[in-house]
Amino acid sequence: MxxxxxxxxxxxxxxxxxxxxxxxxxxxxxxxxxxxxxxxxxxxxxxxxxxxxxxxxxxxxxxxxxxxxxxxxxxxxxxxxxxxxxxxxAPAVEPHPDDEAWREARSEADRLIAELGWRIDAQAPTRDELAQVILTLSRLGMPATGEALRPYAEAAMELVMEHxxxxxxxxxxxxxxxxxxxxxxxxxxxxxxxxxxxxxxxxxxxxxxxxxx
Amino acid sequence: MxxxxxxxxxxxxxxxxxxxxxxxxxxxxxxxxxxxxxxxxxxxxxxxxxxxxxxxxxxxxxxxxxxxxxxxxxxxxxxxxxxxxxxxxAPAVEPHPDDEAWREARSEADRLIAELGWRIDAQAPTRDELAQVILTLSRLGMPATGEALRPYAEAAMELVMEHxxxxxxxxxxxxxxxxxxxxxxxxxxxxxxxxxxxxxxxxxxxxxxxxxx
Missing domain, CATH: 1.10.1660.10 (Multidrug-efflux Transporter Regulator; Chain: A; Domain 2)
Structure with missing residues (x-):
């Protein structure tokens, strides 16, 4: 045409x-x-x-x-x-490896991913994105553990798998x-x-x- | 301080x-x-x-x-x-009321909201956002009915209500x-x-x- x-x-x-x-x-x-x-x-x-x-x-x-x-x-x-x-x-998230609160949030992100059994590249920038969300929740005094985010993770996985x-x-x-x-x-x-x-x-x-x- | x-x-x-x-x-x-x-x-x-x-x-x-x-x-x-x-x-979405495909997508968005029984302002720009998603899915030949989006709506509502x-x-x-x-x-x-x-x-x-x- x-x-x-x-x-x-x-x-x-x-x-x-x-x-x-x-x-x-x-x-x-x-x-x-x-x-x-x-x-x-x-x-x-x-x-x-x-x-x-x-x-x-x-x-x-x-x-x-x-x-x-x-x-x-x-x-x-x-x-x-x-x-x-x-x-x-993914929006670019700058990691802050010399900030202790950041390192804790990043560990919590890695722990959640491991507990879910998800296969995510060790270098994936999404890990830092998740860490930033966790850090913000914790700064705001809101539930910021992997446990608190689990329902979000499970709902997301169900949609991805089924639809x-x-x-x-x-x-x-x-x-x-x-x-x-x-x-x-x-x-x-x-x-x-x-x-x-x-x-x-x-x-x-x-x-x-x-x-x- | x-x-x-x-x-x-x-x-x-x-x-x-x-x-x-x-x-x-x-x-x-x-x-x-x-x-x-x-x-x-x-x-x-x-x-x-x-x-x-x-x-x-x-x-x-x-x-x-x-x-x-x-x-x-x-x-x-x-x-x-x-x-x-x-x-x-919300990202600004420009409605196209003189385009028939747009009007159909917008009707489908309104129908889904009504079927869910959700209370959404008639002027909410989110309605146009949903219409744009439906229009894009339909252009791509992917399932674009309210029915196809229902699992997303239900998962979203559950998270909002429970967490x-x-x-x-x-x-x-x-x-x-x-x-x-x-x-x-x-x-x-x-x-x-x-x-x-x-x-x-x-x-x-x-x-x-x-x-x-």
């Missing part, structure tokens, strides 16, 4: 498509003449992936480029591609499977976050009423 | 405390002489709140100022204070209760997000192995 059709099918305006081509997010079409290129189903899928990472995942262009490079690198295992997406999604990775069909092409996995990670994360805030609004309305204190 | 003690107790450097004072995030201390001000427990708590919103919630200073103004406004109900925090946390708002003690001062509620919203949201990505990494390691495809 021509670029105008690609735009119509995907709902992405032509100037935006040209921008993605220039930025290397979208692979070039097949050049059929000096001024004409043909695009295919793969480009339609790729545009959907870019939009999901951009609009729902709110990843910056540079992070999207990294994720797409990992998706396209066929020498990477699924696990490593997904890891790249995770690291792009996300656990259900992915592996009889598709590697490219399709990887794309589904990456985008599912991003979109389901947003879904859970939105629904949690809705659940809070509803509970708050019930407990504290719409007006008055 | 003096500003130097406030810094020692809170772990926040003096220049940062002065910055928060200038920005109006932290109320001024009680002036005891031309060059000296006294700070109290309230300032320690407020500093913890600012750090949690900044480091864990990753809210911009302008959003933090709005949340704190709501916390301090005693004419607002708990429900409205929490609502202010929610709206500060968050549902457990908050209301026999504290309004200020303390509100602060706990706001910060719990932010920190538990981050906790769930981090743990979900950890659950994915672990599941991915088990299913796809550490190396190879």
């Amino acid at each position: 021509r670029i105008s059709q690609l735009s119509a099918v995907s709902g992405v305006p032509i100037p935006t498509i040209k921008y993605y081509l220039r930025e290397g997010l979208l692979p070039a079409g097949e050049q059929t003449s000096a001024t004409r290129a043909e695009y295919g189903e793969r480009h339609v899928r790729r545009l959907r992936l870019i939009r999901a990472l951009l609009e729902v995942g709110r990843l910056p262009i540079a992070a999207i480029r990294k994720v797409l490079a990992a998706v396209d690198d066929e020498t990477l295992s699924m696990h490593l591609v997904l890891g790249t997406a995770h690291y792009a999604l 996300e990775i656990g259900t992915i069909s592996l009889d598709r092409t590697r490219e399709e499977a990887v794309e589904t996995l990456v985008v599912g990670t991003v979109v389901h994360g947003r879904a859970l976050d939105v629904l949690r805030r809705l659940a809070q609004e509803s509970t708050s309305a019930q407990l504290f009423g719409i007006s008055g204190t | 003096r500003i130097s003690q406030l810094s020692a107790v809170s772990g926040v450097p003096i220049p940062t405390i002065k910055y928060y004072l200038r920005e109006g995030l932290l109320p001024a201390g009680e002036q005891t002489s031309a060059t000296r001000a006294e700070y109290g427990e309230r300032h320690v708590r407020r500093l913890r709140l600012i750090r949690a919103l900044l480091e864990v919630g990753r809210l911009p200073i302008a959003a933090i100022r709005k949340v704190l103004a709501a916390v301090d406004d005693e004419t607002l109900s708990m429900h409205l204070v929490l609502g202010t925090a929610h709206y500060a946390l 968050e708002i549902g457990t908050i003690s209301l026999d504290r001062t309004r200020e303390e209760a509100v602060e706990t509620l706001v910060v719990g919203t932010v920190v538990h949201g981050r906790a769930l997000d981090v743990l979900r990505r950890l659950a994915q990494e672990s599941t991915s390691a088990q299913l796809f192995g550490i190396s190879g495809t």
